[in-house]
Amino acid sequence: MKTSLVSRILSDNDADASLLDAWLAERDADLALRKVPDSDDSSTVDVDRLRKAVSPYDADVRPGQIRILSPKFVSDDDAIPYVAVLDRWMEDLWLVAPYSPYSFPASTGEMATRDPIVGRRVLQCWNVRTAHESLVAQSRLAGSLDDSVRQDALALFRHVTAGTDLPESFQALVGPPVLSKVDPRCEFLSESAARYEPLTAAACETEAALARAERFAAFRSAIAERLAAAIDRFKDLIRVPAYGIPAYALASADKPLQTTETFRVPSRGVELDVKYTPSEGKVRLVVYRNGELDASSLEGFVVADKDASPVGEILNGVLVADSAALKDGFLLVDPDTMEPIPCESSKKEGK
Numbered sequence: 001m002k003t004s005l006v007s008r009i010l011s012d013n014d015a016d017a018s019l020l021d022a023w024l025a026e027r028d029a030d031l032a033l034r035k036v037p038d039s040d041d042s043s044t045v046d047v048d049r050l051r052k053a054v055s056p057y058d059a060d061v062r063p064g065q066i067r068i069l070s071p072k073f074v075s076d077d078d079a080i081p082y083v084a085v086l087d088r089w090m091e092d093l094w095l096v097a098p099y100s101p102y103s104f105p106a107s108t109g110e111m112a113t114r115d116p117i118v119g120r121r122v123l124q125c126w127n128v129r130t131a132h133e134s135l136v137a138q139s140r141l142a143g144s145l146d147d148s149v150r151q152d153a154l155a156l157f158r159h160v161t162a163g164t165d166l167p168e169s170f171q172a173l174v175g176p177p178v179l180s181k182v183d184p185r186c187e188f189l190s191e192s193a194a195r196y197e198p199l200t201a202a203a204c205e206t207e208a209a210l211a212r213a214e215r216f217a218a219f220r221s222a223i224a225e226r227l228a229a230a231i232d233r234f235k236d237l238i239r240v241p242a243y244g245i246p247a248y249a250l251a252s253a254d255k256p257l258q259t260t261e262t263f264r265v266p267s268r269g270v271e272l273d274v275k276y277t278p279s280e281g282k283v284r285l286v287v288y289r290n291g292e293l294d295a296s297s298l299e300g301f302v303v304a305d306k307d308a309s310p311v312g313e314i315l316n317g318v319l320v321a322d323s324a325a326l327k328d329g330f331l332l333v334d335p336d337t338m339e340p341i342p343c344e345s346s347k348k349e350g351k
Contacts, residue, residue, distance in 0.1 A: 016176035023104040059137040067139035073199040105175030125156040131203040216310040222338045263343040287317040304331040
C-alpha cells in the first residue's frame, strides 16, 4: 500500500496513513478553492423564484432528522450547514451533531455515515452541541439518518465525552487518531468548532432567557401568595411616592422631553435613575454609585408593576421597559427574599 511520507509520519499504521492521505487530498483541494477569487459574474437572479424554491423552516423536530441550520447559527457559508438530530437531551433540548464538509473522517471523533450525498458523509461526534428546540426548529428538513447510524453516532458521542467503550467494528468507521500538535487536522478541528459557535452562543442566550422566565414565574407565584396574606401592606407600599410617581408623569403633555427622576436606595448605597423618553415610549432604570454606573449592586433585582407582576430584571446595572408597563408606578424587589426594597425620592428634573 503506497502512502505519502506526511501520512506515514502522522499515523502509526498503513491503514490510517491511507485514510489520512485521502483526507489530506480533499483538504488541500478545499483550501486551494478558497483562494480562488469570487466571480464577477453580473447575471441577475430571480429572487422571488429562488425564494419559492427554498423550503420553509420545519418546526417538527424529531430524532434522526438531517437538517440545514439557519445561516445565523454558523460563522461562515463555505459549506451547507448540515446537522443530524441525534436525540432529545432533556425537555425541549436536543443533541445535534454537525457534519464535516469532507468525505473522510478526520479523527477518532468523526464517523463515516455511508450517505452518498456530499457534505453528509461524515458526522463530527466530537463537535456535538445541545440547543433548545426553538433554535433547532430554525432549520430546513433535508433527510433522515438510518437508525443504526444514529445509534452509532450516539455511541461515539458517549465515547468521546464519557470514555465509554466502543466495539472493534468502529475502527472501520472513524478516522485516524491525531498524534501531533503540528498535524494539519488540528487547524481543521479548531475551524469546525468555531464554525458552530454562533449556535452555542444562541443556545446559552436562550437558556438564560428561559431561566429568567422561570424566575419571573416563581416570583409571580411568591408575590401572589404574599399579596393574599398581606394585601393591605402591599397596597400601602405601592402608594409610597418612591413607587407611585413614575418618571414620565413629570413630562407634561405640552413638553414631552426626556425626564429623569432619581431615587435613593439606602439599603444598597446606590441611586436609581428612572429615565423616561417619550419619543421611544421607554423607561430606563439605571443604577449609579457616586455618579458612576454600578453594574453589580442591584444585579438580578426585579422590577414589578403596581400589581406585583414582573416587568424585567436589572442586568449590568440597567433595565429597559415599555413605559405603559410602569405607568402606575413600580416595585423594586430583592430576588432572594421577594421583599420590596425601600426607595427614597431624591430629586426631580426635566431635561
